[in-house]
Amino acid sequence: EFEADAFAAKHTNADDLVSSVVKLYRDNAATLTPDKLYSAFHDSHPSASIRIKELKRHA
Incomplete structure (x- = not known):
C-alpha cells in the first residue's frame, strides 16, 4: 500500500488522495x-x- 500511495502522491495531488482514502x-x-x-x-x-x-x- 505504501509504495502504491507514494507513487500516486508523486503523480497526482496528495491531498486529493487523502480524501479518496477517507472516502474508501x-x-x-x-x-x-x-x-x-x-x-x-x-x-x-x-x-x-x-x-x-x-x-x-508526500504533500
Whole structure:
C-alpha cells in the first residue's frame, strides 16, 4: 500500500488522495483508527490513519 500511495502522491495531488482514502474507508464501513493490536494480526492493509499520515509526508 505504501509504495502504491507514494507513487500516486508523486503523480497526482496528495491531498486529493487523502480524501479518496477517507472516502474508501467510509464507503466500506471501516474504522479510520482501528485497534493497533487487532490490526497487527488481522488486517491485510494499513489503517487509514497510517496511510493518511504517510500521504501527508508526500504533500
